[in-house]
Amino acid sequence: MPYICPVCQTSLIKHIPSQGYFCKNKHHFDLAKEGYLNLLPSQHKKSKEPGDSRVMMRARRHFLEDGFYQPMAKAVVAMIENYKTKDSTQRILDVGCGEGYYCRQIEALSEEGMSLIELHGIDIAKNAILAAAKKQGNAHFIVASNKRLPYANNYFDWVMRIYAPSNDAEIERILKQNGHLLIVTPGPRHLWQLKEFIYKKVNEHNIQVDLPKGFKLVESQQVSYKIQPNQEQRMALLQMTPFAWRVKGETANSIRRINRLVIETDFILTLATKL
Ligand SMILES: C[S@@+](CC[C@H](N)C(=O)[O-])C[C@H]1O[C@@H](n2cnc3c(N)ncnc32)[C@H](O)[C@@H]1O
Numbered sequence: 253m254p255y256i257c258p259v260c261q262t263s264l265i266k267h268i269p270s271q272g273y274f275c276k277n278k279h280h281f282d283l284a285k286e287g288y289l290n291l292l293p294s295q296h297k298k299s300k301e302p303g304d305s306r307v308m309m310r311a312r313r314h315f316l317e318d319g320f321y322q323p324m325a326k327a328v329v330a331m332i333e334n335y336k337t338k339d340s341t342q343r344i345l346d347v348g349c350g351e352g353y354y355c356r357q358i359e360a361l362s363e364e365g366m367s368l369i370e371l372h373g374i375d376i377a378k379n380a381i382l383a384a385a386k387k388q389g390n391a392h393f394i395v396a397s398n399k400r401l402p403y404a405n406n407y408f409d410w411v412m413r414i415y416a417p418s419n420d421a422e423i424e425r426i427l428k429q430n431g432h433l434l435i436v437t438p439g440p441r442h443l444w445q446l447k448e449f450i451y452k453k454v455n456e457h458n459i460q461v462d463l464p465k466g467f468k469l470v471e472s473q474q475v476s477y478k479i480q481p482n483q484e485q486r487m488a489l490l491q492m493t494p495f496a497w498r499v500k501g502e503t504a505n506s507i508r509r510i511n512r513l514v515i516e517t518d519f520i521l522t523l524a525t526k527l
């Protein structure tokens with residue numbers, strides 16, 4: 253079984269008639285009608301709506317669905333294809349999966365589709381997970397915190413972390429030995445031209461990626477290309493990034509008004525394996 257109880261850490265067992273889960277200590281978790289499981293007990297919640305807000309989630313969905321980050325998604329899937337164990341089912345987890353764009357890309361771009369993939373996504377934002385589950389019924393989405401990932405030890409072959417917070421010890425625990433961790437972080441010039449509107453002096457991102465203890469680097473790849481979002485898409489891009497809260501009305505207006513804006517994207521894909 254993939255899940256452990258978020259309250260007492262014993263195995264969760266599926267209750268077939270209801271499709272919900274329970275543990276031997278009688279903690280119950282219902283399957284929502286949209287098909288996701290909520291494994292975030294209220295005592296582990298620090299706020300009413302933890303994680304990214306609904307506004308950020310919608311903005312990210314629109315922007316990603318318009319394909320601006322698809323070249324990066326393609327590189328992610330190509331890396332998985334290249335290093336996966338052939339002819340055996342790969343258990344893949346997307347940590348901080350948001351509304352599931354990259355999970356859907358895995359399904360769309362993998363050579364054998366979902367036939368040899370067991371796909372999981374976890375995020376602390378319930379709205380994001382609800383949206384992800386609605387769109388991809390054959391993947392397993394849960395609301396949970398990465399502080400305590402409610403999965404069994406050594407369960408996954410792959411963990412992806414794309415622009416999401418990390419919990420190294422938990423990722424190490426749930427990955428199999430020789431399992432892969434794929435991290436996507438911003439490259440030095442990511443969204444450079446957008447930042448020129450926001451900061452007096454734009455600094456290059458530090459691209460140092462610290463691997464968790466007990467992992468060895470396999471490959472690092474830089475993916476960079478230019479995008480040209482229209483006015484509405486630029487606003488979505490602003491809203492989905494951490495700039496959203498620092499961009500004042502006037503700056504946002506100038507980003508919107510300019511006729512043509514070409515923006516560099518720059519991503520670093522880091523692949524490591526658990527020793
Ligand atoms: C920048 S977004 C990236 C989402 C997605 N990976 C993508 O690239 O589109 C970061 C995500 O991490 C989630 N998050 C933040 N804190 C978290 C936590 N403690 N546990 C799990 N997810 C968390 C947020 O809700 C948000 O969906």
Ligand SMILES: [Zn+2]
Pocket residue numbers: 257258259260261262275276277278279
């Ligand atoms: Zn329990």
